[in-house]
Amino acid sequence: MAEKLALMRDAYGETLVELGRRNNNIVVLDADLSPSTKTSLFAKEFPERFFDVGVAEANMISIAAGLASVGKIAFASTFAVFGVEKGLNQFKQSVAYPNLNVKLVTTHGGISVGEDGSSHFCIEDLAVMRSLPNVTVIVPADAVETRVATRAIAEHFGPVFMRLSRPKTPLVYDDGYRFMGKELKFEIGKSITLREGRDVTILATGLMVAESLLAVQELAKEGIDAGVINFHTIKPIDREAILRAATSTGALVTAEEHNVIGGLGGAVAEVLVEENPVPMVRVGIQDTYAESGPWRELFAKYGLTSSDIVKAVKKVLKRRGR
Amino acid sequence: MTPFDQKTAPHDERLIKKLSEIALTIRRNSLIMTTKAASGHPGGSLSCADILAAIYFHQLRYDPENPNWGGRDRFILSKGHAAPAFYAALAIAGFFPTEELWKLRKLGSMLQGHPDMRKTPGVDASTGTLGQGLSIGVGMALAFRLDGKDNRVYVLLGDGELDEGQVWEAAMSAAHYKIDNLTAIVDYNRQQLSGCTEKIMNLEPIVDKWKAFGWHVIQIDGHDMKQILDALDEAEKIKGKPTVILAYTIKGKGVPMLEKLFLAGDCKYHGTPLTETELARALEELYG
Numbered sequence: 001m002a003e004k005l006a007l008m009r010d011a012y013g014e015t016l017v018e019l020g021r022r023n024n025n026i027v028v029l030d031a032d033l034s035p036s037t038k039t040s041l042f043a044k045e046f047p048e049r050f051f052d053v054g055v056a057e058a059n060m061i062s063i064a065a066g067l068a069s070v071g072k073i074a075f076a077s078t079f080a081v082f083g084v085e086k087g088l089n090q091f092k093q094s095v096a097y098p099n100l101n102v103k104l105v106t107t108h109g110g111i112s113v114g115e116d117g118s119s120h121f122c123i124e125d126l127a128v129m130r131s132l133p134n135v136t137v138i139v140p141a142d143a144v145e146t147r148v149a150t151r152a153i154a155e156h157f158g159p160v161f162m163r164l165s166r167p168k169t170p171l172v173y174d175d176g177y178r179f180m181g182k183e184l185k186f187e188i189g190k191s192i193t194l195r196e197g198r199d200v201t202i203l204a205t206g207l208m209v210a211e212s213l214l215a216v217q218e219l220a221k222e223g224i225d226a227g228v229i230n231f232h233t234i235k236p237i238d239r240e241a242i243l244r245a246a247t248s249t250g251a252l253v254t255a256e257e258h259n260v261i262g263g264l265g266g267a268v269a270e271v272l273v274e275e276n277p278v279p280m281v282r283v284g285i286q287d288t289y290a291e292s293g294p295w296r297e298l299f300a301k302y303g304l305t306s307s308d309i310v311k312a313v314k315k316v317l318k319r320r321g322r
Numbered sequence: 323m324t325p326f327d328q329k330t331a332p333h334d335e336r337l338i339k340k341l342s343e344i345a346l347t348i349r350r351n352s353l354i355m356t357t358k359a360a361s362g363h364p365g366g367s368l369s370c371a372d373i374l375a376a377i378y379f380h381q382l383r384y385d386p387e388n389p390n391w392g393g394r395d396r397f398i399l400s401k402g403h404a405a406p407a408f409y410a411a412l413a414i415a416g417f418f419p420t421e422e423l424w425k426l427r428k429l430g431s432m433l434q435g436h437p438d439m440r441k442t443p444g445v446d447a448s449t450g451t452l453g454q455g456l457s458i459g460v461g462m463a464l465a466f467r468l469d470g471k472d473n474r475v476y477v478l479l480g481d482g483e484l485d486e487g488q489v490w491e492a493a494m495s496a497a498h499y500k501i502d503n504l505t506a507i508v509d510y511n512r513q514q515l516s517g518c519t520e521k522i523m524n525l526e527p528i529v530d531k532w533k534a535f536g537w538h539v540i541q542i543d544g545h546d547m548k549q550i551l552d553a554l555d556e557a558e559k560i561k562g563k564p565t566v567i568l569a570y571t572i573k574g575k576g577v578p579m580l581e582k583l584f585l586a587g588d589c590k591y592h593g594t595p596l597t598e599t600e601l602a603r604a605l606e607e608l609y610g
Contacts, residue, residue, distance in 0.1 A: 027465075027468070048468065049468065051464065051499070053491070053495050054491075054494070054495070054498075056488075056491040056494075056495070058453075058454075058457070058487075058488045058491060059457045059460075059488055059491035059492050059495055061457075062454045062457030062458050062461065062488070062492070063457050063458070063460050063461035063464070063492075063495065064461060065447075065454075065457075065458050065461060066447075066457065066458040066459060066460060066461020066462040066463075066464070066465065067461040067462070067464060067465045068461075069439070069446065069447065069458070069461070069462060069465075070396075070461075070462050070465035070466065070469075071465070072465050072468075074461075089451055090454055090457070090488070093448060093449075093450070093451045093454060094447070094448065094449075094454050094457075094458055097438075097440075097448050098438075098439050098440055098447075098448040099440065
């Protein structure tokens with residue numbers, strides 16, 4: 001069966017328009033990347049509520065803070081590397097610290113940016129944003145989840161960081177946020193168990209959710225029954241789900257398109273170490289800078305494919321003792 | 323007179339006398355607060371005291387009984403380290419009792435080292451890391467315009483703060499969006515933490531810079547109350563572009579022993595409070 005692909009960015013832009021129609025207080029900012037982030041869709045329908053500040057991310061984030069302090073729900077978008085790093089102190093001081101209603105939604109997270117290369121990659125956003133008090137961190141797994149996540153963060157009061165991807169990516173969910181025929185509910189902080197497994201649990205986020213589902217099929221051929229949990233929320237992390245998986249399978253693998261330091265793997269390890277230190281292995285970028293290239297090839301070179309997850313599962317099972 | 327219609331008072335001698343007396347109290351309390359806290363920034367608090375007096379006791383609409391009143395104007399202390407002067411003004415305005423001032427920077431105090439909108443009534447933006455206040459003000463001004471409201475936004479910047487690139491990003495965007503419901507004021511005391519601005523990072527030609535960024539520029543003596551009041555009025559009348567008031571001030575203003583040190587290029591009292599002995603002498607000089 002050919003995989004279905006879709007752009008998270010389209011889903012984001014279209015959902016912003018839908019939200020904008022329902023709520024006059026939604027305003028959107030961008031830093032000269034609206035055709036890419038798809039905030040251009042909102043700009044077209046609501047030009048008076050859209051502010052393109054030019055290539056000035058720090059200014060964008062503080063302006064968003066000002067708008068929010070007067071009661072607006074401010075969505076600010078650019079690429080992850082620019083939004084997180086060029087406006088970090090602004091986000092911390094003028095948004096996170098005073099707990100203002102700003103949603104920093106960045107596209108082009110991770111290395112799936114591809115050909116643009118390392119200057120445009122962001123493999124540290126989750127670690128950075130996760131360490132800021134008051135900030136909720138969301139990473140949808142596909143375009144369908146992006147739609148429900150965008151609605152959810154608009155409803156949620158407070159600062160949010162959400163990471164989206166550049167390329168068309170495999171759809172994990174069917175329209176209407178359904179998985180294997182079952183309609184799901186998106187709740188911030190509540191992970192989604194896509195598959196229960198007896199032997200091992202894969203905890204994945206973002207594009208690695210689809211890779212994890214592929215890994216499950218490969219593992220099944222070798223008689224390994226793996227479960228998959230989608231952690232669309234990195235913070236607050238779903239502690240209960242982690243501990244349930246630790247108890248039921250006793251071996252965990254985390255998978256993320258992020259440095260292995262400080263992201264989902266870090267968050268899961270923190271919970272395990274304090275509560276139930278079962279063996280775990282982290283799949284992610286091994287603390288290195290990647291390079292230009294087609295994103296699928298980059299995933300293969302930098303250890304982010306289903307076969308890397310398979311290897312990690314075997315490693316963790318060996319450690320647990322099978 | 324209620325706080326809401328204080329702006330109607332004419333700029334006569336009576337008003338100027340009242341505001342000058344308030345400025346004196348702001349200076350006095352800023353010095354006492356920082357000495358009691360054994361930390362804080364006296365120099366830049368003294369240089370902006372007259373501006374704060376004019377803004378809080380003539381220009382700004384607010385209700386100390388209801389700090390979150392939607393009709394209030396917004397003031398942002400972008401040079402957040404002048405918090406002592408700001409807090410002194412807020413206490414006089416009635417946002418909290420004067421006794422709170424003596425707890426500045428102490429554990430559990432509502433008065434943080436730098437302004438905190440979640441802890442202090444009357445504070446509308448959390449600042450302290452320089453360069454962000456003007457951008458926040460632009461956001462507020464845009465929100466008021468979107469809502470068709472006539473609230474005004476005032477942003478007080480330091481001169482050293484103008485070294486921050488973000489100030490110029492904000493300046494460019496304010497002109498681009500033709501924001502005229504915001505007034506920026508620069509406390510141009512020509513001294514920053516480690517020396518005079520001319521030596522550390524020259525700001526001149528400062529008037530040309532703001533004009534080139536599309537702003538209406540008013541230059542005043544930042545310690546002449548009549549000039550401050552007139553400039554704030556003029557700023558409100560300028561339509562279609564933002565206005566900046568360049569207030570030429572003296573760091574340590576009101577206390578000759580401090581003024582002399584700063585003028586000689588000794589910036590110790592930028593971020594160091596007076597000792598108890600120095601404070602006693604400074605207060606004598608202040609009222610002398």
